[in-house]
Amino acid sequence: DQQVKQNSPSLSVQEGRISILNCDYTNSMFDYFLWYKKYPAEGPTFLISISSIKDKNEDGRFTVFLNKSAKHLSLHIVPSQPGDSAVYFCAASAGGGADGLTFGKGTHLIIQP
Amino acid sequence: NAGVTQTPKFQVLKTGQSMTLQCAQDMNHEYMSWYRQDPGMGLRLIHYSVGAGITDQGEVPNGYNVSRSTTEDFPLRLLSAAPSQTSVYFCASNFNEALSTEAFFGQGTRLTVV
Numbered sequence: 001d002q003q004v005k006q007n008s009p010s011l012s013v014q015e016g017r018i019s020i021l022n023c024d025y026t027n028s029m030f031d032y033f034l035w036y037k038k039y040p041a042e043g044p045t046f047l048i049s050i051s052s053i054k055d056k057n058e059d060g061r062f063t064v065f066l067n068k069s070a071k072h073l074s075l076h077i078v079p080s081q082p083g084d085s086a087v088y089f090c091a092a093s094a095g096g097g098a099d100g101l102t103f104g105k106g107t108h109l110i111i112q113p
Numbered sequence: 114n115a116g117v118t119q120t121p122k123f124q125v126l127k128t129g130q131s132m133t134l135q136c137a138q139d140m141n142h143e144y145m146s147w148y149r150q151d152p153g154m155g156l157r158l159i160h161y162s163v164g165a166g167i168t169d170q171g172e173v174p175n176g177y178n179v180s181r182s183t184t185e186d187f188p189l190r191l192l193s194a195a196p197s198q199t200s201v202y203f204c205a206s207n208f209n210e211a212l213s214t215e216a217f218f219g220q221g222t223r224l225t226v227v
Contacts, residue, residue: 004155034215043117043203043218044156089155100146100171101216103155 003027004092006104014112019077021107023090026071030092034101035064035075038087047088048075077109085111115139119204119219126194126226134189134222136204144207145187146216149173149200156203162187194226 005024013019023033031052036044050057050064050073057064063076077084090104120135138145146161148171158171162181176198178190187206191198201223205216 006155009153036218041220043205043220045218046215049215091155100158100161101156102172103148103157105153105155 001026002104003030004090004102004104006088006090006107008107009105010108010110012110012112013080015082016079019075019080019084019109019111021075021077021088021090021109023073023075023104024071025073025092027092027094027102028071029094030102032093033064033066033073034091034093035062036089036091036103038089038106044089080109080111082111082113085109117204117206117217117219119202119222121222122220123223124225126191126224128194128196128226130194132191132194134191134202134204134224136187136189136219137185138187138204138206138217139185140206140208140217141184142206142208142217143184145181146171146205146207147177147179147187147189148203148205150203150221151200159189159202191224194224196226198224199226200224 034049035047037047038044048062066073087106087108089106091101117138143164147159148156150156157173160179162168168179201221203221204219207216
């Protein structure tokens with residue numbers, strides 16, 4: 001049973017527009033959420049995170065929103081740039097992360113010129 | 114800055130062979146972990162370590178062993194390789210005491226078991 005779900009395997013967005021990547025989770029014990037970006041043949045790189053005590057975290061062009069009642073989070077990228085084309089993984093942890101991270105399957109974001 | 118270094122980058126094994134995937138970090142991080150990524154799947158935790166001499170199992174530990182004799186190194190051993198262990202393996206380390214915080218990943222080892 002997948003505890004972190006990214007239901008869109010791929011997403012195509014025009015350069016300069018907003019990219020919205022979605023993530024749903026089922027485990028109510030999750031209290032920390034992260035987004036990772038991955039290019040082919042490279043390891044994932046940390047992008048942005050949010051604690052369950054917040055509903056929004058912003059870092060430059062990247063904003064993560066958390067809706068705890070809906071068990072849903074989203075990553076907004078504004079404006080989208082060609083270098084943003086990559087696979088984005090949503091990840092979650094519970095209770096200080098002692099059991100590591102639980103990842104979604106990823107969304108392949110394609111930024112079109 | 115080397116960060117997290119994994120060797121080898123690619124490996125082909127025959128069923129039943131054993132091997133060790135190496136992982137080293139130079140950031141003096143206490144926390145290290147191993148994940149595997151299969152096609153169409155997210156990363157799944159195999160084993161992790163919260164410090165030298167301490168290891169524990171993750172979600173998919175069967176068929177793998179780990180040890181942590183130093184802060185820098187966290188090797189992953191495949192005891193008897195099986196085709197189901199064909200995957201891309203990522204090692205990660207964290208500077209914080211919680212595995213949930215920002216993890217730095219290596220570039221991965223692509224393993225094929227035939």
